[in-house]
Amino acid sequence: MQLMLKDLPILEINEDGKCKVLDFDRLSFPLRKEKISFIDFVEWASNRTLSLGRSFAKEILNTLRLSQTNRYAVCKACRGLSLEDCYWLRQDEDEKQWEEVNLFKTPLSLFITEVSLSGTNIHYVKNEKEEIHTPELTTLGASAKGWIRKDGNLYLHKVGKYEIPADQILSALNIPHIHYKGSKSEEIDSYLSEERKEWIESTGEMIVxxxxxxxxxxxxVTFEDFCIFCEIYGLNPYEEAVKIDEEAYLKIQIADYILNNNDRHEQNWGFFMDNATGKLTxxxxxxxxxxxxxxxxxxMSQTSEKERTLYEAAISAQKELQLELSVFENMDCPEFLSEKQWVGVLERGKKLL
Known part of the structure; x- marks a missing residue:
C-alpha cells in the first residue's frame, strides 16, 4: 500500500506493516517523523474518518454497509479521500491515478448527501465493480452536513442557522472567516424530502x-494534527501557533468570546499547507x-494553553490587538439571533473596550 499526495507516492507500507518514507517534507503533519510504525499509520488513517458522534454517522455507514467500529477499514474502503487535503491510499491492486479518484473534480454520490443531511436509510445495492466515492466518510464535525457540486464548485450544506449571524459579526470585526449563506429551495429539494425539510423548520433550524x-x-492542517507534530519534536504547539501569525491567533480569542462559542475544539481551527512544498502558509x-x-x-477557552475563560483569553488578546469594537453601535440585531442573544454580543463587546 502507498500513501499518495495526488500522484506522488510519499509513504510505502509493505505486507509486514513496515513503513518506508518516500517524501518526508510532504507527509501529513502527524506522520512527519523519520520512523513511522504501522500503528502510527493506522491511527492516522482511522482519524480521517467520521466518528459515530456525527449526526447520522450510523445511517451513512449502514447505507454503505461499512463497519461502525473499524475506522481503519472505513478509511481503506473510501481510499481515505478527503476534501480537506489531497492525500489518499492506493492499495497494491489499485491501478487508479489521481485524476480518476480526485474528489475535487470527479462526480460525487448524491444519495450519500441525502443520508448525511436527513438520516434517511436508503437501500443501496452496490455492484461488484462499483466503488465508494464520497467525501462524507471523511468530513469531520458533529452537525448534519453534506457536499453538493454547483456551477463547478463544491459547497458544504449543513444544519446550523447560527452560521449566518456569526458571519455578519465576524465580517463587521474584519476577522477572516468562511462565509455562509442560506441554502436555496431548489438546492435543498435535490437531497431532502418535504418531511425532513418541515422537521428542520419545526426545530427552528435551517440549512446553510x-x-x-x-x-x-x-x-x-487542523490544530489537532499540528499538536501531534509538535509533540513529536518536543515543541509547544501554542507557542508555535503564535509564531506562525500572532495577530491571527489573538483574533480567534476575541471572535470566540464575542460569539460566546463553546465549540472551538482542535479540529475547528488550524492552518493552510501548500501541497507543492508541504509548508504551512x-x-x-x-x-x-x-x-x-x-x-x-x-x-472555557479551547485555544489557550492555560486554563482560561473566553473572557480572560479575549481580554489578554485585546490588550495586544486593540481591535476596533465600536462597529456594533451601527449594527442591527442579525437574523436568527434573539434580542437576548444580541444584547449578550453587545455587552461582551463593551467589556473589551
Missing amino acids: NSKLFTSESISL GYCPLFDHDHAFVDYDRV
Whole structure:
C-alpha cells in the first residue's frame, strides 16, 4: 500500500506493516517523523474518518454497509479521500491515478448527501465493480452536513442557522472567516424530502452552505494534527501557533468570546499547507460556528494553553490587538439571533473596550 499526495507516492507500507518514507517534507503533519510504525499509520488513517458522534454517522455507514467500529477499514474502503487535503491510499491492486479518484473534480454520490443531511436509510445495492466515492466518510464535525457540486464548485450544506449571524459579526470585526449563506429551495429539494425539510423548520433550524476553502493546491492542517507534530519534536504547539501569525491567533480569542462559542475544539481551527512544498502558509479562516451564542457565561477557552475563560483569553488578546469594537453601535440585531442573544454580543463587546 502507498500513501499518495495526488500522484506522488510519499509513504510505502509493505505486507509486514513496515513503513518506508518516500517524501518526508510532504507527509501529513502527524506522520512527519523519520520512523513511522504501522500503528502510527493506522491511527492516522482511522482519524480521517467520521466518528459515530456525527449526526447520522450510523445511517451513512449502514447505507454503505461499512463497519461502525473499524475506522481503519472505513478509511481503506473510501481510499481515505478527503476534501480537506489531497492525500489518499492506493492499495497494491489499485491501478487508479489521481485524476480518476480526485474528489475535487470527479462526480460525487448524491444519495450519500441525502443520508448525511436527513438520516434517511436508503437501500443501496452496490455492484461488484462499483466503488465508494464520497467525501462524507471523511468530513469531520458533529452537525448534519453534506457536499453538493454547483456551477463547478463544491459547497458544504449543513444544519446550523447560527452560521449566518456569526458571519455578519465576524465580517463587521474584519476577522477572516468562511462565509455562509442560506441554502436555496431548489438546492435543498435535490437531497431532502418535504418531511425532513418541515422537521428542520419545526426545530427552528435551517440549512446553510459555504464554499469549499481547500483545493488541489492548498490543504487544511487542523490544530489537532499540528499538536501531534509538535509533540513529536518536543515543541509547544501554542507557542508555535503564535509564531506562525500572532495577530491571527489573538483574533480567534476575541471572535470566540464575542460569539460566546463553546465549540472551538482542535479540529475547528488550524492552518493552510501548500501541497507543492508541504509548508504551512498561515491560518485558515475561522469556520464552524453553529454552536455559538450559548446562553451561559464562563465558557472555557479551547485555544489557550492555560486554563482560561473566553473572557480572560479575549481580554489578554485585546490588550495586544486593540481591535476596533465600536462597529456594533451601527449594527442591527442579525437574523436568527434573539434580542437576548444580541444584547449578550453587545455587552461582551463593551467589556473589551
